[in-house]
Amino acid sequence: EYPKLRKSLPKYLTMEQSAALLKSVSGQNEKRDYAILMLFLNCGIRRSELVNLNLSDVYEDRIRVIGKGNKERFVYFGSACRKAIDAYLPERNQALFGSRDNNRISVTAVHRLVKKALLQAGLDSTQYSAHKLRHTAATMMLSGGVDVKTVQEVLGHENLNTTQIYTHIESTELK
Numbered sequence: 001e002y003p004k005l006r007k008s009l010p011k012y013l014t015m016e017q018s019a020a021l022l023k024s025v026s027g028q029n030e031k032r033d034y035a036i037l038m039l040f041l042n043c044g045i046r047r048s049e050l051v052n053l054n055l056s057d058v059y060e061d062r063i064r065v066i067g068k069g070n071k072e073r074f075v076y077f078g079s080a081c082r083k084a085i086d087a088y089l090p091e092r093n094q095a096l097f098g099s100r101d102n103n104r105i106s107v108t109a110v111h112r113l114v115k116k117a118l119l120q121a122g123l124d125s126t127q128y129s130a131h132k133l134r135h136t137a138a139t140m141m142l143s144g145g146v147d148v149k150t151v152q153e154v155l156g157h158e159n160l161n162t163t164q165i166y167t168h169i170e171s172t173e174l175k
Contacts, residue, residue, distance in 0.1 A: 010135040010165060011127055018136060024120035031088040032097060032105075033113050038084040039063070040114075040130060043075040044137030044155050047107050047130045053096040058085060067156035075154055138166045 013021065018041055025034045039050060049065045057064040062076045095104040111130060118125040134155070141151050152163040 011132050012136040012139045013123070013128065013132065015140070017121070017123055018140075020121040021117055021123065024117055024122075026120070029113070031084075031091065033117060035084040035088040036097060036110065036113065037117060037133070038081045039077070040133035041137055041140075042077040042081040044134045044141070045075060046134065046156075047110050049156075050097065051105055051107050051110060054094060055089070055092055055096055058089075058096060065156065069158075071156060073153065073156050135166070138163070142166050 022034065022037055022041070025037060027033070036050060039045060043063065043065075045063075045065055046067070049067055052066060053063060059074075061082065062074045065073050065075055067073060092098060093102075097105040097110075099105045099109060114130040114133065115125045118128050138151055138155055141154065142148070146154075148160065148163055148167060151166065152160050155163060157163045
């Protein structure tokens with residue numbers, strides 16, 4: 001039997017860092033990259049879930065996400081996120097997020113664009129990633145008063161214990 005390893009708390013961006021990240025987006029794919037970052041920060045979806053989104057998965061105030069184990073869930077987003085998606089939608093056909101060659105954007109491309117935006121925002125790209133934006137979304141939801149069970153559903157966690165790691169972050173902030 002192995003000794004239990006202490007799990008460290010997940011890293012996440014502050015509200016100011018998140019705003020700086022969104023402001024830093026520029027370049028040829030500015031609308032697409034901004035919409036991607038808004039979805040990560042608003043919905044806490046995984047990179048693989050984002051890459052597999054289609055236009056038909058976007059509704060007025062929510063997206064239909066196919067998560068791990070082919071589980072389907074709906075994730076709601078705010079009006080700012082809706083505006084970002086609407087600004088980008090005219091450029092799309094089937095897949096919600098595409099690449100220069102009009103194929104579906106790859107997980108690697110999403111990873112690169114997040115790292116680029118982090119660097120442009122002056123944030124340490126070795127400390128943060130697309131998955132850290134998921135942690136940021138969960139932390140902001142909890143600090144905004146959303147209950148843990150709802151955050152569990154939004155993130156698509158099967159087990160509540162997986163979601164409860166974010167309540168420890170809140171506890172350290174309270175202290």
